[in-house]
Amino acid sequence: GENVEQHPSTLSVQEGDSAVIKCTYSDSASNYFPWYKQELGKGPQLIIDIRSNVGEKKDQRIAVTLNKTAKHFSLHITETQPEDSAVYFCAAYEGGSYIPTFGRGTSLIVHP
Amino acid sequence: DAGVIQSPRHEVTEMGQEVTLRCKPISGHNSLFWYRQTMMRGLELLIYFNNNVPIDDSGMPEDRFSAKMPNASFSTLKIQPSEPRDSAVYFCASRPVAGGTGELFFGEGSRLTVL
Numbered sequence: 001g002e003n004v005e006q007h008p009s010t011l012s013v014q015e016g017d018s019a020v021i022k023c024t025y026s027d028s029a030s031n032y033f034p035w036y037k038q039e040l041g042k043g044p045q046l047i048i049d050i051r052s053n054v055g056e057k058k059d060q061r062i063a064v065t066l067n068k069t070a071k072h073f074s075l076h077i078t079e080t081q082p083e084d085s086a087v088y089f090c091a092a093y094e095g096g097s098y099i100p101t102f103g104r105g106t107s108l109i110v111h112p
Numbered sequence: 113d114a115g116v117i118q119s120p121r122h123e124v125t126e127m128g129q130e131v132t133l134r135c136k137p138i139s140g141h142n143s144l145f146w147y148r149q150t151m152m153r154g155l156e157l158l159i160y161f162n163n164n165v166p167i168d169d170s171g172m173p174e175d176r177f178s179a180k181m182p183n184a185s186f187s188t189l190k191i192q193p194s195e196p197r198d199s200a201v202y203f204c205a206s207r208p209v210a211g212g213t214g215e216l217f218f219g220e221g222s223r224l225t226v227l
Contacts, residue, residue, distance in 0.1 A: 042221075043116070043203050043205070100216070102154060105154055
C-alpha cells in the first residue's frame with residue numbers, strides 16, 4: 001500500500017518568514033495530494049490540493065508543488081502569521097484508491 | 113449546513129466500561145469514515161462506509177471495536193470493553209461521493225480517556 005513520509009515533525013518560524021513542509025510517497029500511480037490543517041481542538045480541514053497532472057498550485061499565501069519523478073510534494077506558506085500555527089497533514093491517494101493515506105503531521109508554530 | 117457533528121466531545125471512563133461515540137455526517141454525503149488520532153500513530157483509518165455499507169474495517173484494532181451505520185444520517189463507534197490504550201481522539205469524517213478523491217469533512221472529534 002501507499003506510504004507517506006512527512007517532514008519535519010515540528011517547525012518553528014518567526015512571523016513573516018516562510019515555512020515549507022515536505023512529503024514523499026511510495027506509489028508512483030498516486031494521483032491526488034491534499035493538504036489538511038488542524039487547529040487546536042478541531043478536526044482537520046482541507047486547505048489546498050494538487051492533482052498529478054499539475055506541477056504547482058497557489059492560493060494566496062499557500063502553494064503546493066509536486067515532483068512526480070521524485071515522488072515528493074511540498075506545502076509552502078509565505079508571510080506566515082500567528083494564525084497559521086496548527087498541525088498540517090499531507091495525504092496521498094494510491095492509484096485506484098479512494099482512501100487517503102495521511103502523513104504523520106507537522107506542528108507549525110509561528111512566533112509573533 | 114452544520115458540518116459533521118460528533119458526540120460526546122469528551123468522554124472519561126474507567127477500564128472495562130462500554131464507550132459509544134456518535135456521528136452525524138453532512139446531509140447528502142455518501143461516505144463516512146472513522147479515524148483515531150494519537151501522538152504515536154497519527155491519523156489511523158479505522159473503518160469507512162459507502163452508502164451506509166461497511167467497505168473496509170481492516171483498521172479496526174480488534175474485536176472490542178465495532179461500528180454501525182443504520183441510516184445515512186447516523187453512525188456509531190463502540191468500544192467494549194474499553195482499555196487505557198484506547199485513549200485517543202476519534203474523528204468522524206464524511207465525503208459527498210462514495211467513490212472518487214473528494215475532500216473529507218471532519219467533525220471536531222471525541223476525546224476519549226480510559227482510566
